[in-house]
Amino acid sequence: MTGRILLIEDDETFRSFVQTILEDEGYEVVLACDGREGARRLAKESFDLVISDLKMPGKGGLELFRETRQDPSPPQFIFLTAYGTVDEAVAAMKEGAVDFLTKPLVAPEALLTLVTRVIESQWRTRELLSLKESESAGLPPEELVFAGQAMAKVRQLVLDVAGTTANVLIYGESGTGKELIARIIHLLSQRSKAGFVPLNCAAIPENLLESELFGHEKGAFTGAIQARQGKFELARGGTIFLDEIGEMPLALQAKLLRVLQERVFERVGGSKEIRAEVRVIAATNRNLQVEVAERRFREDLYYRLNVFPLHLPPLRERVDAIPLLVDYFLDRFGRQIGKKLKGVEAEALTALKGYAWPGNVRELQNAMERAVILAQGMVRCANLPEAILNRSVPESRDSREALKDVERELIVKALERQRGNRRLAAEELGISKRALQYKLKEYGLLDD
Template sequence: MSANILVVEDDAGFSELLATILKDDGHMVTIATDGGEGLRRIRQERFDLVLSDLKMPVKSGLELFRETRQDAAPPLFIFITAFGKVEEAVAAIKEGAFDFLTKPLKDPRSLRDSVKRALESVERERLFISLKDMERSGLPPDELIFSGSAMDAVRKMIYDVAPSTATVLIHGESGTGKELVARMIHLLSKRKGAAFIPLNCAAIPENLLESELFGHEKGAFTGAMQARRGKFELAEGGTIFLDEIGEMPALLQAKLLRVLQERVFERVGGSMQIRTNVRVIAATNRDLNREVAEKRFRDDLFYRLNVFPITVPPLRARLDALAGLARYFCARFAVKTGKKLKGINPEALRLMKAYHWPGNIRELQNVIERGVILAREELTAPELPAMIAGKETEGGPKVGILKDIERNCILEALKNNRGNRRMAAETLGISKRTLQYRLKELGLVAGKTEITP
């Protein structure tokens, strides 16, 4: 596991010894001769780990450590101290330092072991982020993600591109499962132990999107009370997924292009260049060729993103997979709601196969979720929305009942979570974006005024 390490030590001979041991292990090493120079280096470059002497002229190691604690992504610290100063090192650990070593080193192995444990803790944090994201996403089994003959070519492309470092651009209609494809690429890559960080470019206000991507420094704008890491820093060593990339404003398109070309960026309000080792996977439901031709999307960025294009087919082209997907969602939502259902009635499945599915798998998931809420022993045709059951004109009352039930479920979830939409969405087993959409559809949001439960 290679890392970027800063050694802060006023003894030139000892710092060279540390650097030699670390470089032999494949790490990149920078040397600073005192705490002041160390702080300047940290402000200019991102380090995974700092090895610092406790006692130094100009600025001590402990002072250096304390000054970095307010940073958005402070590096881990391992202190080096003389035998008689162990108490100070222990006090530093209580403040958040990772470990300490005594000098002179008894054995290079003690340095290697401490550095290895520190870097493993960084990887565990990144893996935790990735696993939590997977847990929230409710990833279906592999055989369901690729079910249907239309997905055979997609499966092959995913397995071919995953081990590489190539940038991937995923095309497909809304709700086809583009994020699932991106997650599969990540999980099949050498980066699977690091984080997978998704960002919907259309869901973030334009004036906040740059900060979401690249982070910001304290005081960068009104309300920036402390420094904050952006998605690129959170995804370090892993994968960032930029959904709805076609919605990205022109100014940020230029900044993203720079990241792809030079692998560096700055936080908003900052001047330090931060190097990034992140794989970029982007997705769009737009025709980016047309967007480029009509000057709404940069052609140079498009060519950088479109290294390995993958097109995800719509659900109507995967009808041989519909029954399996529907049964999976039915079982999943039955567990969440505590219901014991036999499954889905054959007539209900027939009606679903005859439907066009403009919202694709996301729409199927929502339909099944509502159906499970209404179902008793099994999900039958009457539990399906009128547009699927073919009763748009004669089933008016049924539609009204369904909407009332859905409205009441949403209001109850909001009430139980004190109006917190993210928590309410988790309670309902849907995404926050889906909840936002349903709030508008059901008239629970009027302009900026919300109808409170």
């Protein structure tokens, strides 16, 4: 358990004593010799907890505590007090202080128990906040995630990197399970007790993305009626997952680079430095080396993120995994809607194995959910989407070319359905508008 604590105490001997107790337990302790210095620290930095003497020359702990109550996310306070000021400490608790301990500190264990309770409570709160913003329905079994021979190397790399603090950059086409792999790395890491906070960089409008990442102060921009924590604050102690990192605007890339280098950031409209005690896992379906060469992605940020690259193979390279995935989705969706099916007929399974799967596992999941709804007794070819039946390709055919044909046709059909509206077409396809623009250029569709 780690945490950042501001210790404010004017008695040097007692200050050193408490510092030793806390640091021996692994806490990071920042010292202040009086209330004024404590106020300066709190104005510039963020802390999980403040432990302060109640009575000090100049500015006392109680005065400082009351000043901080005006902050959008005020720190928790534990007071150290002499017997003569216990009444004031009790009054502070009624105003929101966590607790108080009397001096001299006879039992250091009492302080450690109290500190641990506060820090653990804050971690749980952050985790709950991050879970509320996540639509994850849980992880499938490990043997399913890493099904197929092509995933054996990925599994070993995940096990190798999970226990480290290294930044990870996950490459893979849309639908290959990049967020799933990021969650597994988090759960296998020493940060697993803290939150996993995902953010899709392509899903947030450019003018709001900085606020989503770093939070904002009240009045920072039109509509900012109250202060708000960003994803980096919610993920403190845990992992932040930045999906579609290649879509991040260049100006914001520079700010992210600073976070990775200096481990600090400020909220939009704020000046207080907040420590970024998080692990960063990023993901992209783009070739970032090409993006760097074409000056759409910062080279220095690329090298900061690309410490440990992980490449996820597309589903067309994991054909041996399709029967396992099909059985899993058949059981999952069958239980969800209360339908018991016998299985998938051989001809339908052959069609599923022969399809190029431009949407990868996500597309297979959607196809199986539809098939379970339509099937009676057993999933048959008639229950599968027409695209799968029409575009299943013989093994002798070049799968890359087949994929391009399928992808081009999907884009054309989506644009037709949306009457040429690229934003709506991108939403239907589950990609960003910038990604769609890139594909239109690649397939020579910009003039069509």
